Amino acid sequence: MDNIFFYLSKAVWLVLAPASWLLLLVVAAWLAVKFGKHILARRLLATLAFILLGLSLLPVGEWLIAPLENRIPSAASLPADVTGIILLSGALDPVLSASWGQAETGNAAERLTAFAALARLYPQAQLVFTGGSGSVLTPQYGAADYVGQLFAQLGIDSARILYEREARNTYENVVNSKALVQPSAGETWVLVTSAFHMPRSVGIFCQQNWEVVPYSVDHYSVTGQPLRLEVDLAKHLQMLDTATHEWLGLLAYYLSGKTHQLFPQSTC
16 A cells, blocks of 8 residues: 555656646647647747746745744754654755765755754764655665765764665655654654654654654745745745645645644644
8 A cells, every 4th residue: 555655646746746737838838839729829828928937036835835834843942861863864865876976965954964963962862864765766776875974974973873774755754763763652752854844744753653852954934024026936946846745745644644634733
């Protein structure tokens, strides 16, 4: 069943991604021209131009991502004693890392630096990195296989880290990590992931009866400036894709019983 969910989620995202709809408009306009439907072609191109202009000027993706980032902020204060710290993969590009022979990070590098800072703050805590490959085309490259090099550069003792190497998505991150560490009642575990991804992550942990302390990083939204103008189509489109993917993920995980709420909160 998990395999079906994994492959189905990839297929659905190919269809529903905002970038896919923009490409569909381009293809539809080209077909309209090819078959002599010039009025339809003009209307499609006008629609495309209107959408691209709007996305260039307005932070639509940020409007969608801001509620996700504000849903579960980092804990107001960190606990005195921590049993373990869990880092969800997503900050490392395993294909690039394999290609260049070094750890190559992406937009979520804050996950890694925050994990290193917490590791130094809690020297006795058990460290867990969870993440295999979420790719259908290159499943042989897993994040856990390359991130150790970066941790060593950040001064983290590799003997402290448990690596979960099989997870392909957030649900498997949580389930596999729980099987790996077998947490007990009364333990305190800190979860490090991107702020927009924290609600879905916490929802899965709660569904697995494993309460965690959220430590949100890698923010996209700017507080207090929702209507600012900024001409940056590439940035806005990327943020729209990220926000749309996460909202669809929340819906899919809730409908499939992988989270306990549609829009999870910080407490289980």
